[in-house]
Amino acid sequence: VNEIPIVWLQRYLYNAGANVHMVRERSFQHREIILDDGDPGYSEAGTWNTGAYTGRFGGYRWHATTPPGAAPASVRWTPTFPESGFYPVYVNVYPGSNRATDARYRVHHAGGSTDIRFNQNAYPESWVYIGEFFFLAGSDADRGSVQLLSESNETNKVVIADAIRFGGGTNSTHGLPR
Numbered sequence: 001v002n003e004i005p006i007v008w009l010q011r012y013l014y015n016a017g018a019n020v021h022m023v024r025e026r027s028f029q030h031r032e033i034i035l036d037d038g039d040p041g042y043s044e045a046g047t048w049n050t051g052a053y054t055g056r057f058g059g060y061r062w063h064a065t066t067p068p069g070a071a072p073a074s075v076r077w078t079p080t081f082p083e084s085g086f087y088p089v090y091v092n093v094y095p096g097s098n099r100a101t102d103a104r105y106r107v108h109h110a111g112g113s114t115d116i117r118f119n120q121n122a123y124p125e126s127w128v129y130i131g132e133f134f135f136l137a138g139s140d141a142d143r144g145s146v147q148l149l150s151e152s153n154e155t156n157k158v159v160i161a162d163a164i165r166f167g168g169g170t171n172s173t174h175g176l177p178r
Contacts, residue, residue, distance in 0.1 A: 031087070032167040033079040037061045041080070041139070046073025046150065048161065053094050060093070060162040065100050065152035072104075075161040078145040084110070084137045089146060090127035090165040093120045100157040106147040109133035120160055127165055135166070 035041050036057050048061040063073045081087070089107060093099070099120035107114045107130070116130050135144040148161050 031082060031085075032165065033081070033087075034163055034165045035077040035079055036163040037075070037161050041078045042075065043078070044073070044075050044161075048073065048075065051094070051160070057092065057163045060160050062158045062160050063150045065154055065157045065159060066150045067155070068151055068153065070151075072149040072151040074147050074149045076141060076145050076147045077164040078139055078141045079166055080139040081135045081137050081144055081166070084135065086132050086134050087166045088132045088168055089130050091118065091130055091146075092125065092127055092163040092165070093123070093160045094125055094162060095121045095123065096160075097121065098156070098158050100152045100154050100159050102152050102154065103159045104149045104151050105130060106149060107131065107133055108142050108145045108147070110136050110143050 037060060044061070046063060048063050050059060051062050052059045061075065066072045091105065101119040101121060102117045103120045105116045105118055107116065111134060114131065114133070118128075118130060138144070146164050148159060150159050152159065
């Protein structure tokens with residue numbers, strides 16, 4: 001019974017543009033990789049600033065938005081995937097009134113790359129799903145990473161680079177996928 005919402009219903013709704021909030025994990029992927037700013041596998045291009053808050057990860061990096069056509073600054077999270085497979089990808093941001101509503105994440109996966117626009121002010125501090133992608137085992141940045149670009153159509157805003165989560169993880173009680 002749990003397979004019907006995970007495999008069929010939630011994917012149809014999400015692909016149709018709906019905001020889908022699942023009570024259970026939306027993937028059968030039991031592996032979980034979390035990369036925060038400053039962790040191994042995190043890199044920056046351009047000059048990023050440090051912001052602090054008392055949330056789950058204790059700080060973030062930020063950059064002022066750059067207009068389309070200008071060279072954007074970027075950050076990249078490149079995990080080491082223990083095995084090839086589909087991994088859901090979640091972002092964590094700390095909301096604020098100066099956050100870009102069209103932050104551009106570029107997911108590099110086995111099939112190429114996918115750009116996702118994300119409102120960094122729309123959610124309280126929590127894991128927000130941006131898609132599920134097939135990644136290859138290892139740590140090849142072009143086939144298994146997420147980039148955040150400072151490019152935005154908004155002026156006087158910032159983009160926030162905080163933590164990224166790949167995979168769903170397991171329930172600590174019984175070791176099965178969440």
